[in-house]
Amino acid sequence: MSAFVRYELLNFIRSLKFIPPVVLYLAWIFILYAYKNVPILSSYGVSSIAIYLVMTWIAMGMLSIEEESEKHILFSHLGSKWRYLRGKWYALLLMMVPLMLFAVFFPIFTGSFKAGMTIEYYLLTFFCHTVFAILGALVGTLFSATRLADNKYAWLSAVFVLVCSLASKSLIETAVFLKWILWIFPPVFNVIDHMDNDFNVNNGLWFDLIFVIAYIVLAATIAVWLFLKKER
Amino acid sequence: MIIFEADKAGKKIDGVNILHDLSICISRGEKVAITGHNGSGKSSLLKLIGGIYENTSGQVRRGMGKTGYVPEHFPENIRFKMQEYLLLIGKMNGNSESELIKKIHKYAEIFAITNFLNTPLKKCSKGTKQKAGIIQALLIDPDILLLDEPLTGLDESTQVELLNELASINTGFTIIFTAHESLLIDGLANRVITVANGRIIADDKKEKKEKYKYIKVIVPNQTVASEIPNIRFHYIEERTVEITVLSEHSDEVLTRLLESGCSIVELIEKR
Numbered sequence: 001m002s003a004f005v006r007y008e009l010l011n012f013i014r015s016l017k018f019i020p021p022v023v024l025y026l027a028w029i030f031i032l033y034a035y036k037n038v039p040i041l042s043s044y045g046v047s048s049i050a051i052y053l054v055m056t057w058i059a060m061g062m063l064s065i066e067e068e069s070e071k072h073i074l075f076s077h078l079g080s081k082w083r084y085l086r087g088k089w090y091a092l093l094l095m096m097v098p099l100m101l102f103a104v105f106f107p108i109f110t111g112s113f114k115a116g117m118t119i120e121y122y123l124l125t126f127f128c129h130t131v132f133a134i135l136g137a138l139v140g141t142l143f144s145a146t147r148l149a150d151n152k153y154a155w156l157s158a159v160f161v162l163v164c165s166l167a168s169k170s171l172i173e174t175a176v177f178l179k180w181i182l183w184i185f186p187p188v189f190n191v192i193d194h195m196d197n198d199f200n201v202n203n204g205l206w207f208d209l210i211f212v213i214a215y216i217v218l219a220a221t222i223a224v225w226l227f228l229k230k231e232r
Numbered sequence: 233m234i235i236f237e238a239d240k241a242g243k244k245i246d247g248v249n250i251l252h253d254l255s256i257c258i259s260r261g262e263k264v265a266i267t268g269h270n271g272s273g274k275s276s277l278l279k280l281i282g283g284i285y286e287n288t289s290g291q292v293r294r295g296m297g298k299t300g301y302v303p304e305h306f307p308e309n310i311r312f313k314m315q316e317y318l319l320l321i322g323k324m325n326g327n328s329e330s331e332l333i334k335k336i337h338k339y340a341e342i343f344a345i346t347n348f349l350n351t352p353l354k355k356c357s358k359g360t361k362q363k364a365g366i367i368q369a370l371l372i373d374p375d376i377l378l379l380d381e382p383l384t385g386l387d388e389s390t391q392v393e394l395l396n397e398l399a400s401i402n403t404g405f406t407i408i409f410t411a412h413e414s415l416l417i418d419g420l421a422n423r424v425i426t427v428a429n430g431r432i433i434a435d436d437k438k439e440k441k442e443k444y445k446y447i448k449v450i451v452p453n454q455t456v457a458s459e460i461p462n463i464r465f466h467y468i469e470e471r472t473v474e475i476t477v478l479s480e481h482s483d484e485v486l487t488r489l490l491e492s493g494c495s496i497v498e499l500i501e502k503r
Contacts, residue, residue, distance in 0.1 A: 001324075002323075003320050003321075003323035003324045004320075004324050006320060007320045007321075007324075010311070010312070010320075011311050011312075014311040014312075015311060066307070067307050067308065067309060069303035069304075069305060069306065069307045070307035070309075070310065072279070072284045072301060072303055073301060073303060073307070073321070073365075073368065074324075075283075075284055075301075076282065076284070076299050076300065076301035076369075076378075077321055077324040077325055077368075077372065078324060079299075232285065232286040232288065
């Protein structure tokens with residue numbers, strides 16, 4: 001599997017498709033910390049949103065990088081299509097690590113925060129960035145590795161999902177009945193709501209964390225099923 | 233031992249039936265040619281056998297080991313140098329780097345592409361890419377080799393090289409290939425499946441004739457063998473060379489060897 005992950009990372013890096021999303025991401029972080037004495041958790045909340053959008057973009061690029069014959073050769077060597085998708089996801093996680101580390105440590109090294117970090121802040125920050133990156137990768141997978149990728153509006157649809165998930169809180173405040181529909185979109189607000197200065201560990205936090213993890217497990221299972229259905 | 237069995241299997245892609253009602257059984261060691269016109273479903277059947285496609289109707293059972301697959305057209309946008317690509321692909325099957333390098337060089341020599349090992353695949357010619365496509369499949373010592381129109385893009389001498397190479401592999405090895413060319417069907421297949429409109433219309437076992445000759449010869453100098461087309465050769469001593477040649481070319485090769493002052497040591501028909 002490590003050889004396939006290496007193959008994917010080299011292939012993606014050499015395609016230069018990483019440049020636009022990564023440049024956008026870096027610019028976002030630089031602008032976010034252009035001012036000093038900013039609040040810690042809400043700033044990390046914003047960088048989590050950046051990693052969510054950028055990982056969707058990267059995932060769509062990486063999952064659609066091979067032409068059919070290249071993919072079929074890889075299937076034959078990997079022995080299963082599920083191993084192929086898993087290898088892609090490992091490669092995406094490896095892409096995520098430097099992006100997340102940059103978002104977490106850049107403001108610390110530049111002394112941008114008005115207070116010091118605590119263990120709880122680190123844990124919540126890493127969790128938040130990881131969860132957002134995984135949700136982004138799952139949205140990217142859905143619109144580039146399943147039958148939805150064949151739709152000419154695949155990119156537009158992915159953007160629609162991102163926007164709906166980010167705007168869900170405001171939409172529900174406008175029309176309460178939407179909460180019965182919008183739960184299907186990635187639950188970014190279940191995490192980001194805790195990323196403010198009133199942060200405290202309570203039952204609500206645990207409930208939201210468990211809900212988000214359960215959502216990721218379910219979404220990943222559905223993504224695998226849809227991918228295997230497409231590649232039948 | 234049965235490696236693939238289909239019972240009334242079908243395959244539908246985007247609502248279109250491309251394979252219907254297939255009932256076949258393939259055993260280990262068979263050399264199966266799949267023939268048919270363009271668009272008849274040859275490649276789809278090959279992919280179904282290899283598990284790249286799954287059946288959408290009927291029953292399919294596979295008992296395959298390591299499978300090497302050679303697509304009809306090698307991918308255009310591989311972003312690796314040839315040796316780098318082959319190493320990565322070989323490592324996916326758990327082979328060690330030193331063992332892989334030896335094999336890569338052996339096959340590169342057989343297919344006469346040693347000079348391209350450090351060339352980016354994107355810059356290689358169609359034929360060279362096709363050879364890389366065949367090497368990536370042979371590299372893992374597959375139990376089953378699936379070849380989709382493997383001679384496409386290869387020059388005549390390389391077609392013979394490939395045929396010799398495939399024919400010299402041990403009999404337990406299963407080869408399933410699609411082809412139009414009689415060279416590969418006559419030279420390699422012991423069973424021919426004919427496909428038309430997604431259905432099998434003929435499935436014939438074929439008695440494979442003695443098609444190759446093995447010639448052991450003492451040469452006056454090492455340039456003689458390299459100047460003869462359509463042969464595969466390697467030196468076992470400084471002046472002694474083993475040559476494998478298609479039977480139809482053997483008389484011509486023997487005449488040329490004798491005219492060049494060579495001495496024939498051994499001549500054997502090969503299966």
